Amino acid sequence: MLVDDKKNKNNTHLNKAKKNKKDEFYTQLVDIESELKYYEKHFKNKVVYCNCDDPRVSNFYKYFKDNFEKLGLKKLIVASYKSSQSLEKGFYFEYFGRVSGDFDYKNANFFDGDGDFRSQESIRLLEESDIIVTNPPFSLFRQYVEQLDKYNKKYLIIGNVNAITYKEIFKLIQNDKAWLGINLGRGVSGFIVPEHYELYGTETRIDENGNRIVSPNNCLWLTNLDIEKRHEDILLTKKYYGHESDFPSYDNYQGINVNKTKDIPMDYKGAMGVPITFLHKYNPEQFEIIKFRKGNDEKDLSVNGKCPYFRILIRNKRLL
Numbered sequence: 001m002l003v004d005d006k007k008n009k010n011n012t013h014l015n016k017a018k019k020n021k022k023d024e025f026y027t028q029l030v031d032i033e034s035e036l037k038y039y040e041k042h043f044k045n046k047v048v049y050c051n052c053d054d055p056r057v058s059n060f061y062k063y064f065k066d067n068f069e070k071l072g073l074k075k076l077i078v079a080s081y082k083s084s085q086s087l088e089k090g091f092y093f094e095y096f097g098r099v100s101g102d103f104d105y106k107n108a109n110f111f112d113g114d115g116d117f118r119s120q121e122s123i124r125l126l127e128e129s130d131i132i133v134t135n136p137p138f139s140l141f142r143q144y145v146e147q148l149d150k151y152n153k154k155y156l157i158i159g160n161v162n163a164i165t166y167k168e169i170f171k172l173i174q175n176d177k178a179w180l181g182i183n184l185g186r187g188v189s190g191f192i193v194p195e196h197y198e199l200y201g202t203e204t205r206i207d208e209n210g211n212r213i214v215s216p217n218n219c220l221w222l223t224n225l226d227i228e229k230r231h232e233d234i235l236l237t238k239k240y241y242g243h244e245s246d247f248p249s250y251d252n253y254q255g256i257n258v259n260k261t262k263d264i265p266m267d268y269k270g271a272m273g274v275p276i277t278f279l280h281k282y283n284p285e286q287f288e289i290i291k292f293r294k295g296n297d298e299k300d301l302s303v304n305g306k307c308p309y310f311r312i313l314i315r316n317k318r319l320l
Contacts, residue, residue, distance in 0.1 A: 026192040044072035049129035054080035082114040090115015181221025190215030240265035252295030273311035
């Protein structure tokens with residue numbers, strides 16, 4: 001879910017560290033397996049590019065290598081930024097299945113530059129790929145998604161939940177060009193962090209393999225690969241008429257405030273402001289997204305002078 005006050009210190013520390021290119025945060029295999037099982041149909045005869053991954057430590061590489069034949073992949077490309085493992089140059093590796101053999105540093109292809117996903121060398125690999133799957137730098141998330149959209153790529157990536165409040169990301173969601181994946185918040189169990197990373201907060205641990213795990217509980221999967229969940233209606237059980245006091249009107253917009261997704265009234269035709277976590281259950285066939293956060297005066301939506309946290313204005317299409 002969105003950042004909990006009790007975890008602000010832990011999450012702030014994680015995000016600051018993410019901005020430091022010397023730090024690496026690795027996605028656990030269990031989280032990759034938990035999410036990717038819902039997308040298997042999309043990968044047949046496709047080229048997958050993991051452009052923020054050192055194959056020596058990346059569980060994305062391990063997942064796609066181990067499931068190469070099962071998924072029917074055409075090719076897997078993994079690329080590492082130069083700072084990983086103190087390399088002088090970035091490099092990439094192309095895997096064609098068992099016949100090509102596993103990664104060895106001797107069969108890596110070296111970039112002339114650092115292997116940054118924004119470099120022309122990395123973009124060349126992006127252009128020849130079909131689906132991008134990785135955990136990109138959180139501090140560069142806007143730029144990363146912007147690039148994927150620019151090159152019209154399919155993708156499945158991990159980001160901070162608050163990234164959906166960025167106007168660039170929200171616009172993609174509103175225009176049905178991106179949506180949330182299956183797992184969110186505690187559904188992403190945590191990241192493997194390096195030895196020099198201080199284990200902050202209560203939700204940190206060292207697993208049976210000695211991996212140091214930090215669980216911020218505020219991450220999501222963002223994708224434009226279709227999944228069944230986004231076509232499932234939210235079950236509505238509440239009613240507006242007869243319970244108007246439960247749904248106060250906004251001061252600066254003609255619409256009502258709804259505090260929880262489960263409380264969206266089934267009988268209200270007008271605009272409703274719902275929490276941003278609504279997007280995890282959003283079905284574009286059931287609801288229309290009107291606007292994010294602002295009222296008619298372009299100030300934050302307010303009720304009796306107070307602004308509820310980040311509201312999305314929606315309308316029930318079934319009632320139009």
